[in-house]
Amino acid sequence: MKQVQAVIFDLAGTVVDFGSFAPTTIFVEAFRRGFDFDISLTEARVPMGLGKWDHIKAVGELPEVAARWLAQFNRPMTVADINIIYDTFMPLQIAKVEDHAELIPHTEQVMSQLRSQNIKIGACTGYPRAVLNALLPALKDNGFNPDYVVATDDLIVGGRPAPYMVLKNMIELGVDDVKTCVKVDDSAPGIMEGKNAGVWTVALLLSGNEAGMTLAEYQAADLATLAQARDIAQKAFSHSKPDYMIDTIADLPTVIREINEKLASGERPS
Incomplete structure (x- = not known):
């Protein structure tokens, strides 16, 4: 049986x-440190479950985030930008994951x-x-x-x-x-x-x-x-x-x- x-x-x-909270709070910090760009904890949660590089990309594609990025930098988010945020995210997450x-x-x-x-x-x-x-x-x-x-x-x-x-x-x-x-x-x-x-x-x-x-x-x-x-x-x-x-x-x-x-x-x- x-x-x-x-x-x-x-x-x-x-x-x-x-x-x-471990990944979401670090996403917020990584965007801020990488580009002095703010996302909310709610926005960071939207694509949860994806791999972290894909997660960053998906956050950047949220209409409200994409509009703010365009207003701040006068261009859409690029793969190079995602790589910078991801490279910022990784050491932060490794350092803090044990706290959660x-x-x-x-x-x-x-x-x-x-x-x-x-x-x-x-x-x-x-x-x-x-x-x-x-x-x-x-x-x-x-x-x-x-x-x-x-x-x-x-x-x-x-x-x-x-x-x-x-x-x-x-x-x-x-x-x-x-x-x-x-x-x-x-x-x-x-x-x-x-x-x-x-x-x-x-x-x-x-x-x-x-x-x-x-x-x-x-x-x-x-x-x-x-x-x-x-x-x-x-x-x-x-x-x-x-x-x-x-x-x-x-x-x-x-x-x-x-x-x-x-x-x-x-x-x-x-």
């Missing part, structure tokens, strides 16, 4: 860095439950390998130690929303059937990555980029505030159509049980 063989997690906003290495609540318990079911744990990320290598030791110390991890620049083929980081995880983890694999992510490109790989997809509504709350804000929020944040995130995921949408990783064990029941009855990911 088919059962879930592996769960592949995104990192920031999914298992670590509640609210996904606290696991999202219940991550350790969920990992333990998955391993008790002989489910393998993979991960992939929009971080480049240099940033990932700075983050992994802190994640391990804090209790998250996946069986395999792929960075966005580990493969010569495209990053998200292409399926290759998920498929590389499956190969290395020895998963022999895509429908026994689950992708968990807090961004629409990450969900599309899983959809394109043919695996089950689980979107996180409140711990990641779309809600954009700090852990303290989440814990202090009343039901109305959480409902509003949940609604915003659900709308952000509407086009990617995840199989499941849950608040945080704490809710994942229930989803795994439901997927196992569906697999037992012959169902596949949507």
